[in-house]
Amino acid sequence: MSPPTTETTVAPPSAAARELASPVVPLVSRQFDDASPQARTVAGGCLSVILLGASGDLAKKKTFPAIFNLYKQGFLPNDQLQIFGYARSKMTDTELRNRIRGYRDMEDSWILSCSWQVTYISGPYDEESGYIKLSEQIASHENNKCGTTCSTRRLFYLALPPSVYPLVSRMVRKHCMNPHSLVFGVHVTGGWSRVVVEKPFGKDLASSEDLSSELGKLFTEDQLYRIDHYLGKEIVQNLLVMRFANRFFVPLWNRDNIANIQIVFKEDFGTEGRGGYFDEYGIIRDIIQNHLLQVLCLVTMEKPVSLTPEHVRDEKVKVLRAVQPIRDEDVVLGQYEGYKDDPTVPKDSVTPTFASIILHINNERWDGVPFIMKAGKALDSRKAEIRVQFKDVPGDIFKCQKQGRNEFVMRLQPSEAMYMKLTVKQPGLDMKATQSELDLSYQQRYQDVVIPEAYERLILDTIRGDQQHFVRRDELRVAWEIFTPLLHRIDEGKLKAVPYEQGSRGPKEADELLNVRAGYVRTDGYIWIPPSLKA
Incomplete structure (x- = not known):
């Protein structure tokens, strides 16, 4: 032939x-x-x-x-x-x-x-x-x-x-x-x-639309698979099952009970030889606009009619359309000290290596709930997680607020886990409350199960013809519509990145943003320890 x-x-x-x-x-x-x-x-x-x-x-x-x-x-x-x-x-x-x-x-x-x-x-x-x-x-x-x-x-x-x-x-x-x-x-x-x-599918709305138009002339939408490997991660795959297959989450998952939600990506290393590539895009284009926004969709979308790929992707697009324009006062940018020592990075670079952004979704379920999207390099730890913080208990007879709020945490990497931070009685003769957790750690619960890499799952989905975990063209367009105005203001120098030390939590202004504008209550002294490390 x-x-x-x-x-x-x-x-x-x-x-x-x-x-x-x-x-x-x-x-x-x-x-x-x-x-x-x-x-x-x-x-x-x-x-x-x-x-x-x-x-x-x-x-x-x-x-x-x-x-x-x-x-x-x-x-x-x-x-x-x-x-x-x-x-x-x-x-x-x-x-x-x-x-x-x-x-x-x-x-x-x-x-x-x-x-x-x-x-x-x-x-x-x-x-x-x-x-x-x-x-x-x-x-x-x-x-x-x-x-x-x-x-x-x-x-x-x-x-x-x-x-x-x-x-x-x-x-x-x-x-x-x-x-x-x-x-x-x-x-x-x-x-x-x-x-x-x-990815990346463009650098802003215009370049993304140009790329989509070029590819759209060559391939039909059912032939094209825009891969975002975060959608193949085990905990991300579990989000719809966890939300819609467990009765006790249904009445809790809304603005009446949830104070704020964080979606966090942290790396404890810098660009490490990728400075030239990274400087062209920055942390928002590289991580937040695609990976974290995809996670946000699954956390906030309504229940689809079925698990047919188009029904799931329809609901993701609906919630993205409800995201409000990003305000400058809801953004903190940072650049770690030493970033410009990389010979591939321009000495006058203003590219952020850290960003903390508050998003608001204008719909019945989420009106008034801040969503914190935070990503950064050269920080104090390496992890990616979703942190759902619930409101304070009314009528606090046990003084629970001293212990911290209830939180439901889904850790994407490393050490995949889902755990609920609860206030419980500390064992002993005194009636004293303390904070502990109900913990589903995958390394402990599924010891004999090999968790597949994200790329394995998505390549297999491509062969099967299942596009549920791939980005549709209209979904991509709406995602860029959310972030393009902010990115242009950053490129024009209207928002400045503040310096932060390598190995720190990032700029102190980011913690202030969470506390003041998002109402996040940090629990001092509490650290979740994976069961594999407790022994």
Whole structure:
């Protein structure tokens, strides 16, 4: 089969064909009666995974390990799978395998086994010759493994800088898309082509819309998967189940009971060699506008009609549309001391490495509740968590306010956990209250369960055709509408980043913002200790 040399229009698969080729499995029913690998394998015909940017760090550290782990666990087919790596670097297939194995110390027995195939193709991103060669290799694999008796599937993963997405996408669309499959001599659309793109999706509303418009001319929305790996994290995946499957949360999850909610991302290291990239975007574009805002959607959205991907994403868009414009007095920016010592960072950089932002949602459930989005580098700890603080108990006969408020905390990383901070009687003869917790720590409760990496889950969702945990175009637009005015004011120098010490909690102004404008009550002296460390 020769690759197409001119652009052809490929009709999107019908609903029936998509179900045949890659059934969509709801979030809460992804379990298998048969524990064998054959029961878990994503069926549907020949599968080609094409990783563009295969020589880069993202591919080495995240994408390849995720694919290999899915294969090892039996989620990918043994005999009809082929991995294609494409990049500008000159390498052989063996050199690419060695590069991957050198990073994760993976087992030769299943990386280099006869059933595992990795093909590397070197070529420029801006010339057609490389893509024609890539298309020929894919077609050869499909002919050898499937012939004309089954559907073929092509997953293109763009592990590349967003600046080259339009160029690479045009080349893929012109030369590498899956032609109509032949089943019993009849042209059908049982196969598919899907394209995964990494964030950042632009730098503001205008650039995001330009990128979306470019990609929208090339691919239909059901072919395009905008990946945000935070949506693949275990605790984030648990949010809808926790909120909507537990009766006692239903009457509590509203403005009548909740005083404020924090969504926090902290790193205890700086840019560490990524200063040039980071300085172009800053902490808001890099973390808050995408990762933390996605978490906010799941924390605040209304119950969807069903777990159908579009129903879930509809509710996320609704709550985003209710977010009010961000006011300058609800923002504190910081830049850690020593950031500009990085030789790749301009000496006059004003890029924030820390931001604390209060958002307000104007709807019946959340009117008046502050949502604190906080992210920073070079802080005192490394963690990501959601912290729901409840209002004070009325008629406080036990003087509970001295102990601190009730809080429900969902820790995304590290040491995944969900715990409730409660006031209880301290054991002993005295009637003395103290603060403790009801703790679900995953390392203790699920000792025999391997928690998958976020990229494993999302790549598997892409193959299954489940877009629930991917960003839809209108959702992306509304997210940028929220943050673009603030980002422009920062870029124009109207908001300044204050310096803070490395290893600190961040600027002291951020704590003042939480206390004064968000009404957050900090519990002094209380520290949650993961059960694995208590012994």
